[in-house]
Amino acid sequence: MTELVSRPILRVRPTEPTPSRPLALSTLLAVAGTAAVGLISCLAVAVAVWFSGGSGAFGSAVRTGAFGWLVGNGSGLIVEGTALTAVPLGLMCLWGYLLYRTGRWAGAHSVVRGWGDVAAGVAAGTLGYGAAGAAVAVLTSTQTVHAGLVRSAVAPAGLALVLGGLGVLRGTGRGHELFALLPEEVRASLYGGVTGLAVMVASGALLFTASLLVHFGDVTTLAEGAGAGILGGLVLALLGAALVPNAVLSAGAFIAGPGFSLGTGTSVAPGDVHLGVLPAFPLLGALPQGDGSSWWLSALVVLPVLAGAVAGVVAVRHFPVYGVDHAALRGGLAGLLGGVGFAALTALSRGSVGPGRMQDIGPDVWGTMGVCALAFLLGGAVTAAGARWAGTGLTRRSGL
Numbered sequence: 560m561t562e563l564v565s566r567p568i569l570r571v572r573p574t575e576p577t578p579s580r581p582l583a584l585s586t587l588l589a590v591a592g593t594a595a596v597g598l599i600s601c602l603a604v605a606v607a608v609w610f611s612g613g614s615g616a617f618g619s620a621v622r623t624g625a626f627g628w629l630v631g632n633g634s635g636l637i638v639e640g641t642a643l644t645a646v647p648l649g650l651m652c653l654w655g656y657l658l659y660r661t662g663r664w665a666g667a668h669s670v671v672r673g674w675g676d677v678a679a680g681v682a683a684g685t686l687g688y689g690a691a692g693a694a695v696a697v698l699t700s701t702q703t704v705h706a707g708l709v710r711s712a713v714a715p716a717g718l719a720l721v722l723g724g725l726g727v728l729r730g731t732g733r734g735h736e737l738f739a740l741l742p743e744e745v746r747a748s749l750y751g752g753v754t755g756l757a758v759m760v761a762s763g764a765l766l767f768t769a770s771l772l773v774h775f776g777d778v779t780t781l782a783e784g785a786g787a788g789i790l791g792g793l794v795l796a797l798l799g800a801a802l803v804p805n806a807v808l809s810a811g812a813f814i815a816g817p818g819f820s821l822g823t824g825t826s827v828a829p830g831d832v833h834l835g836v837l838p839a840f841p842l843l844g845a846l847p848q849g850d851g852s853s854w855w856l857s858a859l860v861v862l863p864v865l866a867g868a869v870a871g872v873v874a875v876r877h878f879p880v881y882g883v884d885h886a887a888l889r890g891g892l893a894g895l896l897g898g899v900g901f902a903a904l905t906a907l908s909r910g911s912v913g914p915g916r917m918q919d920i921g922p923d924v925w926g927t928m929g930v931c932a933l934a935f936l937l938g939g940a941v942t943a944a945g946a947r948w949a950g951t952g953l954t955r956r957s958g959l
Contacts (some may be wrong), residue, residue: 586723591687626706687710782841830856871894
């Protein structure tokens with residue numbers, strides 16, 4: 560007689576092993592992996608260009624790739640005494656995202672007994688990534704081209720502290736606890752301010768995309784005129800993609816009014832477009848033509864007010880407060896934080912890309928900060944007060 564073995568009705572999922580690794584060790588492994596991935600990627604691109612027929616020695620190609628990794632982390636370069644401080648923010652966003660993801664992994668797979676372990680983990684990751692930047696700067700230094708040692712340590716460390724630290728907080732589940740410890744006014748300002756900042760960045764992205772589509776013919780003409788070949792064209796495309804966030808923030812400064820410059824004595828702002836001789840880089844084909852005096856360009860200045868309005872409404876919706884005056888204060892603070900935060904972001908896209916007039920590239924940071932702070936503040940305060948007043952009126956009518 561054949562016996563049949565019945566399937567078990569209940570299945571027990573295998574339990575994951577309990578984390579035993581200290582968080583500090585996990586964050587060191589995380590930043591080491593992030594640095595390795597970034598370096599290998601940049602080295603691969605540089606070596607591929609060299610193999611395709613580039614000039615120079617193999618060691619120079621390797622050094623160029625390492626410089627690309629350093630620049631993407633905000634280190635900058637010094638070429639024959641000229642400081643090149645502009646940062647391709649696309650690379651910085653990529654490395655920052657990797658730091659966030661690996662920091663989150665470290666936080667979720669490590670022993671965390673308290674806030675002391677969290678602080679030690681964030682500190683270890685910060686120091687480790689900064690040490691990696693300093694080591695690469697020392698190993699790649701030559702008499703003609705080198706990265707500043709201090710900046711090569713501080714800039715990557717700051718990136719790891721902010722984004723890697725956020726990842727650790729998310730992975731350990733301590734982020735919400737830390738946010739809850741803040742005063743309600745601070746939480747409301749942060750919540751609304753970040754939302755308003757995101758609206759302003761999205762506005763800059765939409766303007767840049769629209770300009771790119773309108774001037775697509777000029778962009779393709781510049782790309783074809785470069786005569787870079789297939790691999791060279793791919794490198795140009797990668798460089799252009801790395802500079803897209805810079806262009807988005809510059810477009811945001813254009814929306815605010817002060818605009819940006821592409822060299823000493825130049826200006827790109829609504830009603831004031833003055834350009835000198837520019838390099839034949841495809842992305843520059845998206846620049847506005849003429850003097851920028853079109854009525855719709857000047858009308859863009861209303862967008863910072865609307866971004867501040869969004870910040871104010873979000874702040875009072877998620878953190879309600881009684882009284883029109885209190886709502887105006889809460890909305891105004893959220894808007895002010897968003898405006899100052901956006902202007903601070905534009906500072907990341909400012910720097911120098913060469914000697915002489917090319918040392919002044921990027922948004923007018925202080926002008927943008929003044930305009931955005933005022934516009935966001937007014938938009939947030941007025942809209943939050945209006946929303947509170949309208950809500951009070953509806954409540955009274957419903958009570959009748």
